[in-house]
Amino acid sequence: MVPLDLLCRLLSVSVASIPAVDSTKDLAYENIIVNSTNVSNISPSKALCMEFCSRLQTFDPIMSGNASLCSPPWQNCLRRRFGTVTYTMLTIGLLVVATLYICLKSPSVDITQSVQTDLSEVKNKLEDLSQQFLTTSEIQRNVEKKLNQIVTLIPKLTEVTIKIRDDLSQDLSNRIQQILQTISQSHDHVNSLVQEHLTKYDADKTAMIDYALESAGGRVVSTRDTETYYKGDHVISLFGVPICQPSKTPQSIIQPGVLPGECWPFKGQTGSAIVQLIGPVHISGVSLEHIPKSLSPNGKIDSAPKDFSVWGLTNVDDQEGFFFGKFTYGIEREPLQYFSVQRKTQTPYLLVEMKVHSNYGNPEFTCVYRLRIHGELEQSSFGGFL
Template identity: 35%
Template sequence: MQAIRRSDRIRNRNRNNSRRFLENERVFEAAASLPNLHMGGDGNILLDEPGTFEAEINPNIGDFIPNDQGNAALFEEFPRRRLNCRSCILASLKLMIIISLMNALLFSAELLAPNGYIAKQQIISTFLSKSHNYNLENLEAYSLKYSTDKLIRINKQIKYLNRKLRLLAKALKESKKWREDIKNEMKAVKNETLQMSFNQVEKFNLKIEEALILYDADKVGITDYALESAGGYIISTPETIPFPSRFSYDLMGIVNIQYPSNPRLLIQPETLPGQCFAFKGSQGRVRIGLAHFIDITSVTLEHTYPSLVDDISSAPKDFKVYGLLSANGEEKHELGSFTYRIEKKTLQSFPIEKVHKQRKGYAYIELEIITNYGSLKYTCVYRFRVHGNRLV
């Protein structure tokens, strides 16, 4: 019984396959009789005109399978200049293939229905015409959408570039204006300089010349109220023995008289080697009358250049300054204690601090040398200056 049933099933399957094969042969004959169709050598139905639909008939299973080789001819009919994006074309092609597959299923169902030969011809022609028109409409819609999007992007880029150009033009204009302003200012300064009067130039020259003369005369550029030529004078040298100077006098060739060192050299501008007030030992005092009644602000002590003398040990080191209320020095106020450094410059100034000022002004001053730099024979002081503000 099982062998009989198996034999019946095989017989029925062969009968069905034969029926499907006969139906496919009828489709080929119908396609061959159409004016715009011809049979391909590989079993495909081909159209002579561009833009046709191509289908493949599988004689084994009787299915109707769309083929995209025929659909590719549709793009030759539509202007390709409007399609500049390959991705847009591929997307449209995929969509059309999907729609064609759906239509092909319906088409195959109608085609295999038990209708007459003429009805099947009309079905094929109607289907191909609809597919052709539908694909053209979709291609045109996608092309217009892509072109519109691209134009929008290009328009945005143009607006952006125009905005940048406007900013650049504005910056260039401001730069040009700034350049003109600088140029005008330079011209104005040049004109003001050229318009300076000859008298003003002469005044500047006189001031410079006076400053140079003052510096050359006294080196510090500050008024020296102890200077002999300005009115200062030596009052006395209490408890101080002048050292014999280099100058001597022969009396009739028998007696050689040496002049003592003169304290006036302290308040004279010459500071050449040997032109100093020298006194015996390392301690000495000198009282000086000032040219005016002043508020003493500083004093200056000067020695000659070390390179011009053989022995520098006679230079003063520690000293004090007193303000005197009278010429005899009965009452005096200490103005400060100072140290002269021979390793520094030869001319050294020392300010008077306010804590040492017990009185507003003085007309007399006393210089007291306490130590020198090692000489036991004598101490040599070249120049002593007194600075301040004139009160009377």
């Protein structure tokens, strides 16, 4: 922006270089404009110069020292130097230049303030961005630090993973070996049990000697007052003497067959049978066998003995004997059930009596399939066919 005092100085130099003009030619016109009190406002230079000075003093403080340039003596000097017409043209040019200066000077203040405001806002934005950048940089550094730590841990994690895998593999292998070994042992044990039970089954299902077995020399010598139950079986007799009897006799209880019907049926729910053993025996237990429900034609075994007792006799007519115990046969258990004697004695017995006290509800008859007597035989007195 060109200062006003410099503009006036340049204007003075330009005016000084213009040749002088004879002012006498326009003296009359000049006198009219300057001296006339009636048309004092007609002079264009006076009004314009005064307004120009006023505006310059308003917009620029430096005009306080240059206001005298537009005073009337300056105007008179210019008119005498150039004449009225030239003076008027110069005045108009000066006003144009001044107007341009004012136009350029006035918005520059607003622009400067606007620029300063914008710069301040930009500065604030830059500070915010700088702070954000610092925060982002710090986060980035932290992330890089964590990544470096992770990268450092990767080999250790790999090592631990490999170790865990090896340990698990070894443990799994050991467990599999243990399971296979257990299965093998279990298989051997199962085979042993199966073989044992098969052997036991072959050995009369108990693997114990039955000293009452008919084929070994045992026999039923008395049933006291117990009557055999016949249903549809007829005894063939000649002159009152039976010559053919059905196969369901008391001897059935010491025979090996236990198929349905291979039993001794007696009337009612109570009865007894005296068995002579193959020799004097130190009795330790007895076994009682009945068919299971699954083999019964009608699905019932209510004729099975329930409560029974075992006695050792010195002779067939012995009414007291030695009481070995009272037992209960359970139809919900195994068909073959063993009972240890409840009372023991050092006396061996040749005769054993079984007394049936009740059955499982059949009022007509009771069936005894198989009775076994177990213990230890007196070897010196054995006289059987073995």
